[in-house]
Amino acid sequence: MQPTFVAVKKFSVSKAHKTQLRLSRKIITEDRLPHEIKRVAGVDAAYIDELAIGAVAVLDYETHEILEQHTATCQAKFPYIPTLLSFREIPPAVACIKKLRRQPDVLLVDGQGAAHPYGCGFASHLGLVMGKPTVGVAKSKLVGDSKLIAGQELLVQNDQIIGAVVTTKEGVKPVYVSVGHLISLGTAVKIAKHCVRNSRIPEPILQAHKIAAEEKRKVERKRKTL
DNA sequence: GCGACAG
DNA sequence: ATCTTGTCGC
Secondary structure, eight states, X not given: OOGGGGGGTTOOHHHHHHHHHHXXXXXXXXXXXXXXXXXXXXXXXXEETTEEXXXXXEEETTTOXXXXXXXEEEEOOSOOOTTOHHHHHHHHHHHHHTTOSSOOSEEEEESOSSOSTTSOOHHHHHHHHHTSOEEEEESSOSSOEEEEETTEEEXXXXXXXXXXXXXXXXXXXXXXXXXXXXXXXXXXXXXXXXTOSSSSXXXXXXXXXXXXXXXXXXXXXXXXXX
């Protein structure tokens, strides 16, 4: 028996998919965030075996200066299963976001939003749990076909537009942007692009990634000492 | 049965 | 995600 995930060995993939389908109907695709965005946050996670290290970075929307950052570690409760990423990453993500003193106007999440086989990827799930506007920014595609519609490269599935294929850096792989929660696809793409600096990845997520990696190294160094 | 498959 | 060296390019 695998002791690592014994606590959730009754977990059913099909039930989780039904949960995602149910949650997807709660996603709000309208802009319910400030017209003038002041702060944007990025969320990411790193792992040391099954120790999950979540990180959040809040940046000034215009200057991209880091205003606040936190990490949170916890034991991963789920293994990584394609389509069920949110169940693995929500605990560490929520834990570090709760440490924020000042909440951001919108959250950029490393993963899919509505561009998911059951319409509720990590970004959407996190948005619903936190009740906050979220945008999904994935480094690779999970589902859908990219189609050029009215000059826009979009991600389509079953005649539905589920996201946008965004080339943030010329000559480099695009990123897949989709609605997380409380935002429209157009605004989501606009914000994601606005947050890009030198990397292909929007700055808030890039910073969160670095913070998680830094915390991971810190934990590893500490373990060597003990 | 086969291929695809976020992080 | 993680494992990993050098190497090409701005």
